[in-house]
Amino acid sequence: MSVRAAATQEAAAAPARKAADYKSDCKPIWCPGCGDYSVLAAFTKAFAALALAPEKVVVVSGIGCSSRIPAYTSCYGFHGVHGRSLAAATGLKLARPDLAVIVASGDGDGYSIGGNHFLHACRRNVDLTYVVMDNHVYGMTKGQPSPTTEPDWDSKLSPGGTGLRTFHPLVIALAAGANFVARAFAGDPNGTADIIAEAIRTPGFSFVEIMSACVTFRPEQREWKQHVHRAMVQATDDPGRAARRLMTDDGFNLGVLYKGNRAPYQPRIGKGTKGPADLEKGFRI
Ligand SMILES: Cc1ncc(C[n+]2csc(CCOP(=O)(O)OP(=O)(O)O)c2C)c(N)n1
Numbered sequence: 001m002s003v004r005a006a007a008t009q010e011a012a013a014a015p016a017r018k019a020a021d022y023k024s025d026c027k028p029i030w031c032p033g034c035g036d037y038s039v040l041a042a043f044t045k046a047f048a049a050l051a052l053a054p055e056k057v058v059v060v061s062g063i064g065c066s067s068r069i070p071a072y073t074s075c076y077g078f079h080g081v082h083g084r085s086l087a088a089a090t091g092l093k094l095a096r097p098d099l100a101v102i103v104a105s106g107d108g109d110g111y112s113i114g115g116n117h118f119l120h121a122c123r124r125n126v127d128l129t130y131v132v133m134d135n136h137v138y139g140m141t142k143g144q145p146s147p148t149t150e151p152d153w154d155s156k157l158s159p160g161g162t163g164l165r166t167f168h169p170l171v172i173a174l175a176a177g178a179n180f181v182a183r184a185f186a187g188d189p190n191g192t193a194d195i196i197a198e199a200i201r202t203p204g205f206s207f208v209e210i211m212s213a214c215v216t217f218r219p220e221q222r223e224w225k226q227h228v229h230r231a232m233v234q235a236t237d238d239p240g241r242a243a244r245r246l247m248t249d250d251g252f253n254l255g256v257l258y259k260g261n262r263a264p265y266q267p268r269i270g271k272g273t274k275g276p277a278d279l280e281k282g283f284r285i
């Protein structure tokens with residue numbers, strides 16, 4: 001039986017779980033009104049909807065306000081190095097394919113310093129769910145522009161704006177080979193939870209971009225809730241079509257936009273190698 005079929009069978013037999021079961025005792029220190037609170041709520045709702053055992057879930061992150069999220073769940077967590085969450089998560093998933101590995105990042109962590117890892121994680125298609133809380137700014141380090149900051153965003157640290165073209169994470173994910181691409185809005189935790197649950201259920205590399213407002217450095221993002229709307233199209237399995245739609249949409253349509261059917265990467269273990277323990281033996285000094 002496949003790992004996924006076994007997990008589905010296990011979930012069917014698992015006791016019902018509540019979102020509260022996935023919250024830790026650690027109180028979030030995000031600014032009041034930060035979108036990341038709702039993303040945390042969406043994570044725990046999604047885990048409960050899938051009845052995942054907390055000890056079978058690992059939340060891996062880099063550095064940033066958004067990357068604090070593992071500490072606020074009762075699951076296993078790894079709060080790692082800035083921009084390197086995908087590298088850690090890839091190794092973990094390959095060593096422990098029985099675990100659900102959710103990766104949390106911010107637009108600075110994931111698209112600047114971690115941009116190269118993002119491209120290759122899409123290309124490799126390891127069975128991970130990658131959630132980026134995008135607020136178009138470096139929140140933790142007090143408001144520097146990120147790759148998704150609008151070119152004319154004027155601030156003390158970027159007077160007159162950077163003048164730089166913005167990065168388009170969803171289209172880049174499609175071009176690089178992600179198997180699932182979705183856009184969500186933190187202000188809609190139920191809709192976001194549904195998308196995260198579908199991303200976890202979908203084999204391969206699933207990318208969920210969440211518009212999560214930084215109310216401190218980008219207070220104007222409070223207006224996002226007036227602009228977001230459900231995507232008026234069904235998810236397609238044609239990456240070119242999905243990319244064309246994304247290049248011409250208004251940036252506020254929410255939902256699953258692409259769902260492919262690439263088989264997830266499976267490591268080819270050499271002849272006579274039984275698993276990570278045997279590999280470790282080879283490196284013993
Ligand atoms: C190697 C390294 N470079 C820079 C930093 C400083 N740093 C910490 S968080 C951060 C940016 C975080 O921005 P983002 O990922 O957008 O997350 P947010 O805080 O907005 O959620 C930076 C530059 C660091 N911790 N490590």
Ligand code: SF4
Pocket residue numbers: 029030031033034035036065066135139140213214215216217
């Ligand atoms: S600085 Fe911005 S991203 Fe960080 S906790 Fe505050 S509102 Fe959230």
